[in-house]
Amino acid sequence: MPKQIPLVDTDIHERVQYEELLEYLDEPFKHYIQNCHWIQEKHMPYTQPSVAGVDRADAVVPDGRPAGSDLAFMQEQLLDDIGHEFGILTGALDPSPSSMHGWYEMAAALASAYNDWQIDKWLDKDERLYGSVHVAAQDRDEAVKEIERVGNHPKMVQVLLPIDDIMWGDPYYHPIFEAAEKHNLMIGMHHNEPPVYYGKWPRYFIEWHTLIPTAHMKQVTNMIFNGVFEKFPNLGLMMIEGGFTFIPHMMWKMDQQFRDLRHEVPWLKRKPSDIMKKHVRFCTQPSEELNKKDFMSLIEQMGTEEMICFATDYPHWDYDSPHRALPNLDQELKKKIYFENAKNFYPKIPDTKER
Amino acid sequence: MKEQVVCKTTDIQPGEMMESFFGKQNVLICRTPDGKFYAFMNQCNHQGAPLHKGMICGATTEQSEPGEYHYCHKGEILRCPWHGREFDIKNEGRMLANPDKKLPSFNVRVEDEDVIVYK
Ligand code: FES
Numbered sequence: 001m002p003k004q005i006p007l008v009d010t011d012i013h014e015r016v017q018y019e020e021l022l023e024y025l026d027e028p029f030k031h032y033i034q035n036c037h038w039i040q041e042k043h044m045p046y047t048q049p050s051v052a053g054v055d056r057a058d059a060v061v062p063d064g065r066p067a068g069s070d071l072a073f074m075q076e077q078l079l080d081d082i083g084h085e086f087g088i089l090t091g092a093l094d095p096s097p098s099s100m101h102g103w104y105e106m107a108a109a110l111a112s113a114y115n116d117w118q119i120d121k122w123l124d125k126d127e128r129l130y131g132s133v134h135v136a137a138q139d140r141d142e143a144v145k146e147i148e149r150v151g152n153h154p155k156m157v158q159v160l161l162p163i164d165d166i167m168w169g170d171p172y173y174h175p176i177f178e179a180a181e182k183h184n185l186m187i188g189m190h191h192n193e194p195p196v197y198y199g200k201w202p203r204y205f206i207e208w209h210t211l212i213p214t215a216h217m218k219q220v221t222n223m224i225f226n227g228v229f230e231k232f233p234n235l236g237l238m239m240i241e242g243g244f245t246f247i248p249h250m251m252w253k254m255d256q257q258f259r260d261l262r263h264e265v266p267w268l269k270r271k272p273s274d275i276m277k278k279h280v281r282f283c284t285q286p287s288e289e290l291n292k293k294d295f296m297s298l299i300e301q302m303g304t305e306e307m308i309c310f311a312t313d314y315p316h317w318d319y320d321s322p323h324r325a326l327p328n329l330d331q332e333l334k335k336k337i338y339f340e341n342a343k344n345f346y347p348k349i350p351d352t353k354e355r
Numbered sequence: 356m357k358e359q360v361v362c363k364t365t366d367i368q369p370g371e372m373m374e375s376f377f378g379k380q381n382v383l384i385c386r387t388p389d390g391k392f393y394a395f396m397n398q399c400n401h402q403g404a405p406l407h408k409g410m411i412c413g414a415t416t417e418q419s420e421p422g423e424y425h426y427c428h429k430g431e432i433l434r435c436p437w438h439g440r441e442f443d444i445k446n447e448g449r450m451l452a453n454p455d456k457k458l459p460s461f462n463v464r465v466e467d468e469d470v471i472v473y474k
Contacts, residue, residue, distance in 0.1 A: 050439035051410050057436030058408035319437055324402040 005335055006085035006352050007322055008342035010283050011190070011240050011311035012078070012129075014122055015068035015092040016114060024113035024120075029106055038106070040095040043193050046205035050317035059315030067315035068092055071125055078314045079128055082322055085339065085352055088157060089122055089131045090240055093192045097136040098143075099162045107136035108146070115150045123155040130349065132160035132188050137168070137176055144179045151183030157346045158238060159185050162192035163215050165199070169226030181232045184347045190240040191215050209318075216242030217250055220280055224254065227267040229279040236345055237280045244282040244308045245290075248301035251276055277304050281345050283311035284337065285320040292327040305333055309342040358473035361394065364465060370430035374407035377472045382461060383407050384470060385444050388430040393444050394461040394472045399435045400450075406458075408436040411444075414451060433458075 018039060022030050032038040051057040052067070059067035059077065068074065079087060091114070093099070097107040111134045123131045133156050135143035143159075150156055159180045161168050168176075168189070180187060194215035195201055202208050216239050223229070223237060254272035262268070268275070290298070299305055310326070313319050320326075322338065329337070343349050361375040367386040374397050375384055383397040383406045397406050413429035432451070433442045441451040448458030461472045 051434050051436050056404075057410070058405055317437060317439065319402075321402040 006339045007082065007310065008339050008349065009084055009087040009312050010238065010309045010342050011090050011285060011313045012087045013068050013092045013316060014089045015066055016117055017069060021113045021117055024116040025109060029109040040100060042094065045201055049205050054317050056315050056317055056319050071122060075126065084128050086349055087129050089118065089129055090160060090188060090190055091132060091134060093162055093190065096162050096192050097134055098138060099164050099192045104136055104139040108139055108142040111136045111146055119153060130155045130157045132158050133185065134160055137161055137173060138166065140173055140175055144175050147179040147183060151179065151185055154348060157186065157348045158188035160188050160190065163189055163194050163219055164192050165195060167222040168219060169222035169228050171226065174231065177228055177232045177235055181235045186236040186238055186346060188238045188240055189219055191242065213242045213246050217246060220250065221254065224272050224275050225265050229275050230267050230269055235279065238345065239280065239282045241283055241285060241313055243286055244284055245288055245298060247282060247307060248298065277307060281341065282308050284308050284326065285311040285313045286318040287320055287325045290327060292329065295327050305336050306341050308337055310338045358471050360469045361472045362470045363468045364470055365468065370411055372407060372411055377461060382472060385411060385433060387444055392463045392465060392470050394463045395448050396459040400456060400458055401435065401438060401440055404435050404437040406433060406435060409434045414441055
């Protein structure tokens with residue numbers, strides 16, 4: 001990372017182990033995990049991508065626990081080593097309450113337990129770390145209750161919604177956005193297991209991983225055309241781990257479509273690219289290897305230096321090193337990407353010296 | 356410094372690796388199944404990962420046809436612990452997906468039980 005520039009890392013994956021959730025769960029949900037061995041189903045058919053599955057091989061906790069499950073080791077390997085100013089926890093999406101098919105009661109109980117565990121074991125233990133409110137969003141009313149319960153925690157900065165196959169801009173989910181806005185929370189979207197091939201899995205992980213940005217593009221399009229940001233003017237959306245090189249294409253495409261087809265979405269009072277510039281931010285990771293010239297031309301095409309925020313995605317295999325992932329940019333732009341853009345986006349992140 | 360003993364031959368079994376130091380330089384010593392030793396800078400040329408935390412394995416090769424895997428070079432391929440790039444230990448540490456890129460390497464010779472890295 002460039003020297004003298006503070007870092008807000010917008011995507012750090014802490015991981016819970018089911019047995020750690022037990023003390024935060026009420027019965028009978030505790031019973032289902034403890035005695036009936038319930039775990040959430042996962043669907044991704046590829047577990048082989050890299051040396052240690054989808055984790056950095058050197059991030060496995062020395063005592064053998066999975067990567068991301070120990071604060072002290074994360075501090076040593078990431079926060080202290082890099083010198084983070086702030087980091088935003090986004091969970092490991094395992095469990096991912098909003099991704100559950102059925103059994104909404106368990107999903108809602110899991111979300112609450114997860115939030116209490118996150119506050120207790122991470123947010124209260126390291127002043128640099130900020131958190132995401134986990135909800136079971138498919139049960140909208142329970143999700144709103146959970147946001148009401150923990151949303152005013154000073155270190156909760158966003159409500160996390162996974163990208164699977166639910167389009168969150170649908171008016172059914174708007175009460176979630178209303179509750180988030182009320183508590184000064186942004187929305188963070190991170191893909192879980194989006195079936196990017198027309199509802200199916202491609203043959204190869206490399207195909208799926210290449211196309212994850214398409215799943216992110218779908219959610220941004222859906223949120224904008226469903227008028228979420230016209231209805232909730234203080235709401236922001238952070239797109240996590242989808243990269244950023246598709247932004248100019250999306251802005252051009254949506255604006256052109258809007259000029260032709262505005263009549264269908266008359267509630268939009270601004271052109272889509274203006275809404276995106278004001279309300280939507282994108283994490284840089286996983287960054288393609290751009291040289292400075294290409295990077296700067298992309299920024300020029302975006303028409304703003306304020307839309308992208310640096311993220312490491314620690315401890316995952318496609319981690320971006322703050323020292324090496326981006327080309328050597330000018331100091332002012334670096335400051336925005338590594339720090340200011342995220343800081344200005346999340347109202348609860350303090351100024352560096354306030355801590 | 357011109358040369359230095361970095362480890363003993365018995366420290367690394369064929370198909371394994373370990374990190375060591377050549378002066379201040381953190382180096383990776385690899386031993387291929389034929390018993391030979393190789394030394395590289397212990398830092399990935401992509402984003403700098405510590406290579407000794409990766410793995411030595413084989414690789415699916417260019418001779419593979421669509422839908423048909425050809426796997427060989429067992430014990431001769433180094434895979435980075437982060438993004439998984441593959442480097443061919445016996446071919447100057449060249450990256451399989453882009454052979455123009457290679458890991459910086461060092462000369463190695465063995466004298467009795469000593470593995471010696473030299474410039
Ligand atoms: S750091 Fe080695 S493959 Fe990226």
